[in-house]
Amino acid sequence: MSAVLLILVAMLVHMVCTNRRFQWPVVRSYLTTHTILSGLVTTLELTGICMAVGIVLGTLVAVGRLSTNPLVSGCTWLYIWFFRGTPALVQLIFWFNLSSLMPKISFGIPFGPAFATFQTNALISSLAAAVLGLGLNEAAYMAEIVRGGILSVDEGQTDAAVSLGMTRVMAMRRIVLPQAIRVIIPATGNQLIGLLKYTSLVSVLAVQDLLYSAQTIYSQTFQTIPLLLVASIWYLIVTSLLTVAQYYLERYYARGSTRTIPPTPQQRLRLYVGHAMRRRVDVGQGPA
């Protein structure tokens, strides 16, 4: 079994190294060009903003879902049902084309006079459509993750908090959510990595993200595969960094939940090196 696996891996490596059509020199030359890097920045910004929208709005929706008020829990249920039930790509294109549904948007008293009126196309740029589409979609998923986290906290915690005179809101903020976070973080890490890749959808709105930047280059040079490799390499680098960040965040929030926290890879390495050094010293000073 492992022999077969080894041969397959060897074949893959050999193919990747010897197939000239991968054009690795081209990959290297484009990896840090200005267009690609500014695309990367846009992708990161978009991921950050949409995730922030997702976490804040998602937490509010989650608390709303758990509300005893049927109107609040009903509306939030509807929100999740709609935004989770339609494809993100469809939502993106929908927001981008909002002007055909509502040519103008006004702010003012509901059903009364308007204070300010905007052309929808001016208000909703392709970047705004991207943030709306991905952010609202992300919030629906985050709401379910946060709700699961809140439900994982024993009800006795809320009992204890309110019996000490905390309001429901205080109890949620100070007691329940900090404990729910331990359950929320791993799933949120997944969501963040997913979102980072989902942002590549905005290339259909001509937002100049990482993928779109690669596309603009290869549409002129026809070096499709090398440029897709360039984009993939950057996606992999960022997701790797996020995975590491997630590890340390989980560790931080594990305090109080386990008796001892396991050492980090860095600490483990230091321990291992320390042991090895000591062993060498022991051997060196052994009986003559």
Added chain:
Amino acid sequence: MSRPDGAELMVSARDVWKSYGSVDVLRGVEIEVRHGEVVCLIGPSGSGKSTFLRCVNHLEKIDAGSLLVDNEAIGYTVHKDGLREARDRVTARKRAQIGMVFQSFNLFPHMTVLENIITAPMLVRSQSRLSAVDSATQLLAKVGLSDKASSYPRQLSGGQQQRVAIARALAMEPKLMLFDEPTSALDPELVGEVLEAILGLARDGMTMLIVTHEIGFAREVADRVIFMDQGRVLESGSPEQVIGNPSSNRTRSFLDKIQ
């Protein structure tokens, strides 16, 4: 331990009714606790003792009747058409004066022992961190856990956790303490240390309402023992009366079973 008679009532329950769906859990409960009095609630499981205790600080709603703590309704207001839920902020302020200790401790696991104790005084009573830590240190000394201030709850034994929970409730300087089977989740050898802490409070004159299965403890600590069965108060009186010489057959058979 004799207390002045005719003192103001700390808890006054009149004809309290509560049901879960079609099951009546409390059926016209009448209970009084005077200032400085220690009252133990005993009775078989399902008799409504814990539910009544949770109604006192409005962790559970009552359906009908009146339940006053120090002459104030907690968590509801009385209207012509019945009882109405009060605003959360108002309820919270009143609850702050009633301490509660739970069967399962319910310490906050993400906080150290010290943080468990100082959080509510700082948050709810706007006490400064310095003075909150100061009184927390005294309370920890009182329950014999001065060396555990920086431990996390999970690093403590059940008995130690429950004593921290008592200190946490006391930090709010309550005028009434509610205990919901405080020793039921403990290993037998850890029960004593918790009961000792509660006895200490009784000696200090704290008003307490204690739901317990420890009949020997009830006999020792209580000024009055109340026996509940099927959502009603069957018997109420001094420990010698209710435990030593019960008048109802139901009480006698319950005591025979658990002693």
